[in-house]
Amino acid sequence: MINRPFAALAALLVAHTAFTAAHAQTLDKIARSNEIVVSSRESAVPFSYLLTPHKAVGFSVDITEAIVDDVRRMLKRPDLRTRYIPVTGQNRIPLLVNGTYDLECGSTTNTAARGKDVAFSINFFYAGTRLMAKRASHIGGYADLAHKTVVTVAGSTNEKVLRRQLDTQHIDAEVVLAKDYGEALKTVADGRAAALALDDVLLYGMRANTGEPDTWVVAGEALQVEPYACMVRKDDPAFKRLVDGTLTHLMKSGEFARLYTRWFESPIPPRGANLDMPMSAALKRNLTVRSDLPVQ
Template identity: 80%
Template sequence: MIHRPLAALAAVFVGHAALTTAHAQTLDKIARTGQIVVSYRESAVPFSYLLTPHKAVGFSVDVTEAIVDDVRKALRKPDLRTVYMPVTGQNRIPLLVDGSIDLECGSTTNTAARGKDVTFSINYFYAGTRLMTKRESQIGDYAGLAHKVVATVGGSTNEKVLRRQLDARHIDADVVLTKDYAEAMKDVVDGKAAALALDDVLLYGLRANASDPDTWEVVGETLQIEPYACMVRKDDPAFKRLVDATLTRLMKSGEFTRLYAKWFESPIPPRGANLTMPMSAALKANLIARSDRPAQ
C-alpha cells in the first residue's frame, strides 16, 4: 500500500511526465492549438531584427517561415496561424523547454551543453567571437582590453569564450553583461564600454546599421568557430526531422544560397547597408554534409 505522501509525490511525477510528453510532441501541439509559436530576436542583424515595432525580418526569419510552410503542408492546415514571440539570450531555452515557443531559429550556437536541454537542427551558419570598437580607441586585439570595460551579452557563448581568453592571457578587463545586442552596442556608443565582444557576423551587422559605420572597426583574432542552428524540444524526433528536411530542401535546391546572398551580400533594410560577407568555407561544406554537430 502506498502512503498518501508517496502517492501525492507519484502523482506529481506522473503529471510532470505527461506535461513533458505533451510539450515534446510539437506537431501534435500545433495541430491541437491551430497555431505555431516561433521566436525572433529584436536586434540580431542580419539574422533576426525588428524593421518596425511589430515586424521582424532577417535570414533566420526567412528560414523560420520556410519551416512553418512545411509544417502547414505536413499537417494539411493551410490556415495555420503563426505567432511571433521575442526572445533574449537568457530566456530562449526556458521558453522553448516550457512550451511557450515551438521553434527558435536565430543566432543560437549549437553546443553540447545546450544539447542537454534542447535538440539542434542541421547547422546553418558558422561564426566566431571577435571585438568591435571605435577606430579612435586604438584597440587592435584582446591585449588592448587591459584595464578597460568590454561588453557582451549575458548567457552567450561569447561571454564564456571571452572570459577564457582574458584568463588565459592574464588580461585584466572588466566584462559587463547586457540583455541583448542592442544594449551591448549602446554601452559602447555611450562610452560605458571600450569594446563589444560578439560573433563576428553580428558585429558586422551592428556596424553596418550604425549611424556612423565608418567610425567602427572589427578587430582581434577569431575565437572558437561556432555553428548556429535552430532549436526544438528534446525527445521529439518527428519535429526535428521536419525542420532538418526543410533545411535540406533549401540547401539542395539552391534557395539557401539565394537567401544567404540576400542577407549577407546585398543591401538590407532599413538603410540599405551591405555586410559584404561571403559564405565561409565551413558553411559551404555543410551545405553538402548537412551536419548538426555541436561546437567543439
Template identity: 80%
Template sequence: MIHQPIAALAAAFVGLAALTAARAQTLDKIARTNQIVVSYRESAVPFSYLLTPHKAVGFSVDVTEAIVDDVRKTLRKPDLRTVYMPVTGQNRIPLLVNGTVDLECGSTTNTSTRGKDVAFSINYFYAGTRLMAKRESHIGDYAGLAHKVVATVGGSTNETVLRRQLNTQRIEADVVLAKDYAEALQDVANNRAAALALDDVLLYGLRANASDPDTWEVAGEALQIEPYACMVRKDDPAFKRLVDGTLTRLMKSGEFTRLYAKWFESPIPPRGANLKMPMSAALKANLSARSDRPAQ
C-alpha cells in the same frame, strides 16, 4: 473546503497534465490546434528584428517561414495559422519546453548543456571572436596587437578567448574592459584602444551601422567557433526531422546561400545598412556536412 491531501493531489494532476501537453508530439499538437507558434527576437540584427511594432524580419525569420511552409505541406493544412511570439535570451528555452512555443530559430548557440533540455536542428550559422580596427592601423591578426591596447566587454566569452589567444601566442597586449558594445567601440574610435574583440557578427553589425563604415576592418581568425541552430522540443524526432529536412532542402537547392547573401551581404531595411559579412568557411562546409554538432 477541499481537504489538503485532495488539494495537493489535484494540483499535482494539473501539473502532470500540463507537462504531458507540453511533451505532446509537436506535429500532433499543431494539427489539433490548427496553429503553429514560432518565436522571434526583437533586436537580433540581421537574424530577427522588428521592422514595425508588429512585423519581424531577418535571416532566421525567413528560415522559420520556410519551415512553416513545410509543416503546412506535411499536415496538408494550407490554412494553418502562424502565431509569432517575441522571446528573450532568458525565456526562449522555458517557453519551448513548456509547450508555449513550438519552434525557435534565432541567434541561439547549440551547446551540450542546452541539449539536455531541448533538441537542435542542423547548424545554420557559426560565430566566433574576431577583431575590428581602423583600416589605417593595419592590424590584420592578433600578432598585430603586440604592445597595444585591445578592448572587449567585461565578463564575456570574448574576454576569455581573447586572453587565451594572447597567452598562447605570447603576445604582450593590454586588455581594457568596457561595460557594453557601444563603450568598447568608442574606446577604439577615440584611440584609447587599437582594436575591439567581439563575436564577428556583432562586429559586422557595428561596422555597418557606424557613421563611417569604410574606415573599419574586421580581421583575425575566428576564435571559439559557436554554432547557431533552431531549437525544437526534446524527444520529438519527427519534428526535428522536418526542421532538418527544410534546412537540407534550402542548403542543397542554393536557396540558403541566397538568403545568406540577402541578409549578410546586401543592404537591409530599414536604413539600407550592409554588413558585408562573407559566409564563413565553417558555414560553407556545413552546407554539405549538415551537422547538428554542438559547440565544443
C-alpha cells in the same frame, strides 16, 4: 471547509496537465491549437531583427517561414497561424523547454552543453567571437583591452570564450554583461565599455546599421568558430526531421545560397546597409555535409 487531500490532488493534476502540454510532441501540439509559436530577436542583424515594432525580418526569419510552410503542408493546414514572440539570450532555452514556443531559428550556437536541454537542427551558419570598438579607441586586439571594460551578452557563448581568452593572455579587463545585443552596443556607444565581444557576423550587422559604420572597427582574431542551428525541444525526432528536411531542401535547391546573398551580400533594410560578407568555407562545406554536430 477545504478537503486538503482533494485540493492537493487537484493541484497535482493541474501541474501534471501543464507538464504534459509543455512536453507534448510539437506537431501534435501545433495541430491541436492550429498555431505554431516561433521566436524572434530584436537586434540580431541580419538573422532576426525588428523592422517595425511588430515585424521581424532576416535570414533566420526566412528560414523559419520555410519551416512553417512545411509544417502547413505536413499537417494539411493551409490556414495554420504563426505567432512570433521575442526571446533573449537568457530565456530562449527555458521558454522552448517549457512549451511557451515551438521553434527558434535565430543566432544560437549549437553546443554540447545546450544539447542536454534541447535538440539542434542542421547547422546553417558558422561564426567566431571578435571585438567591435569605436575606431578612435584604437582597439586592435584583445591585448588592447588591458585595464579597460569589455561588454558581451549574458547567456551567450561569447562570454565564456572571452573570459577564457583574457585569462589565457593574462589580460586584466573587466567584463560586464548586457541583456541583449542592443543594450551591449549602447554600452560601447555611451563610453561605458571600450569594446563589444560577440559573434563576428552580429558585429558586422551592428556596424552596418549604426548609421556611421566608418566610425566603428571589427577587430581581433576570431575565437572558437561556432555553428548556428535551429532549436527544437529534445526527444521530438519527428519535428527535428521536419526542420532538417526543410534545411536540406533549401541547401540542395540553391534557395539557401540565394537567401544568403540577399542578407549577407546585398543591401538590407532599413538603411540599405550591406554587410558584404561572403559565405565562409565552413558553411559552404556544410551545404553538402549538412552536419548538426555541436561545438564542444
